Amino acid sequence: MREPVELRRKRILAVVHARGAVKVSALATELDVSAVTLRRDVEELARAGMLRRGHGVVRPVGDEAGPAAPVPAARSGEPAGEAAPVALVVPERHSYLYETLHGARTALEEAGARIALHIAPQAAGAERPQVERALAAGVRGLLIAPRWRSAAGEEADYDWLAEVGVPTVLMERRPRPGSALHAVDTVCSDHWYGIHLAVDHLVSLGHRRLVLAARNDSPTARSIRAAFADIATARPEVEDWSVVLSSPNAGPGEPGSREEVPDLAALLRERGVTGAVLHGDEDALMLVQRLAESGIRVPRDCSVVAYDDVVAALGSTALTAVAPPRAEIGRAAAELLLHRLAHPAGTTGPVRRTELLPRLEVRGSTRELPAPAN
Template structure:
């Protein structure tokens, strides 16, 4: 499906506002479009006063304010030759780029050199990058593996538990009891985020709710499982269902993506049909939907409008991720995981580890940070139907 021009420009704004100055060529790579297209978008956005344009660079109207400076921890020599800290994140992943920005700010303020590695979308992409970083002398590792399927996650457990340097997982929570259970991690509490979405809709009188979500990341799988658990146990929910938000929202073919997709429509994994959300809402008698992630949410809201279903008049919507949810023609109420804070907390934890002679100060930490609900008006209370009079 071709991305609408306005949605693409909203994504450009989101990236620029979250990361500061960004090269036009980098935006083109991240959005998978031509440099000419992005340059034209940047010119139009600059003309509208929504960003500033430089020589091959797009800048926010106002430079983002960074967090307070974090001093270098005791025992860490910023000017020393102890090697860089390696940051490994998936390419073309706006959500995790904000996490990366938070980590980078802390490390740079502490005078720590950073080596950034962008993992391509192919299977098992992170391991060779980590091995290269270690061969180059990296003394610490911050990593957010893509983990598009449970199988690909489990395949990484063995080598990731044996890097030999202080390692902190960002926005990832390994399976309990696995070899990575005792690895430092900082993650959003996505169960709580899903709880916020459901409680908000129930408080507005919605009792029949649909979750349309991806299934190709740890966050997506957690949101799907949490919604099923919360909705099934909630006395205010009469009916609920879970479906895929997009045909490309599955892990993909191959050994690392093998296995059924919970809640997916019928059909092969390679040919998952487009979701007709309007028809599904009619079939279930649903009045509200939780949509993950943001881009899929905006696309689905546009489709609803094309089918004559208006948000929030006919269907209340809560998005999950809040990367671009506020930028739609209908600004979406959204669950906002603390992306930048995850990166900052992970970097601070890594600096704590690096400050020890052995890199192992104190017990392992598994930190969870609570998301917030940003209310913007895409969800409204159900209007009670007056009883008929004779």
């Protein structure tokens, strides 16, 4: 099927605005368009004032020709004028970040940017060798979502990651304020707001005794735990709350610390809990099964809100869930990186620490608490 003219020209503009300057011959090859068609499109776009052309090179409007706006140099073995790739570094087997990766990849491909994907193994410090390998290969920018299983492991990466030497955007990660990474672009979910949605939903249904069963092996998990304690303490309607580990493999938490995994059914009965927030989805589905085996039915005996919404809707009881905007995080991070790459250093404005708000998907695992019998 022939590509519509409008779509092809949008792709041309996306590449030109991402790169700053591109040779017409390289652009035709990259977009798999004939040189004749590409030149005709460029002429029409230039006539409409949407880009500038001259001497075999196209540039964004306002990007003056000359030494200050060179075509990116090709590495050995690359076609002349072809820009270096953008590195995407993500942890292996991380379902939560898969959609973030997909969102970033889609935005980069739409802009015509080449991608070098690096998968970091499940080991402490695994991201650094991947980043060093990408830099040695000549990437021009970095999108990264480190695993950071503990706060100590996170701190250990701050100094070197702040000095990589290419434009960098952190995805779904918010470094400690005042750290070396405070002045690095970040795009992430507002997990405080996500927990606010969960607690507010349960409280609105009459639940006053709550528990958070959560992981403790990622920045998201640590943010969720802190937010739940903050919000539950501040809500006068909440009579009792607690935070526990969701499963034996949901740690390790901090080095030297140890956190027991309670019997959730026994905890609910002991503390009279009627509302639970469970992080993440797979742990939530497993915990709901265990509650049923112990005679606690969801939502009749306990309302449940999952956090992640990757597979929460697939349980025998579809779980109400907080859904962070995972794909949108990746897309926004990629667009921010492309903005940095398209402008000379120092002209792209201040560092951005962007947060996108999660949403609440209400399903069958929550219900209003019945009024007590007289």
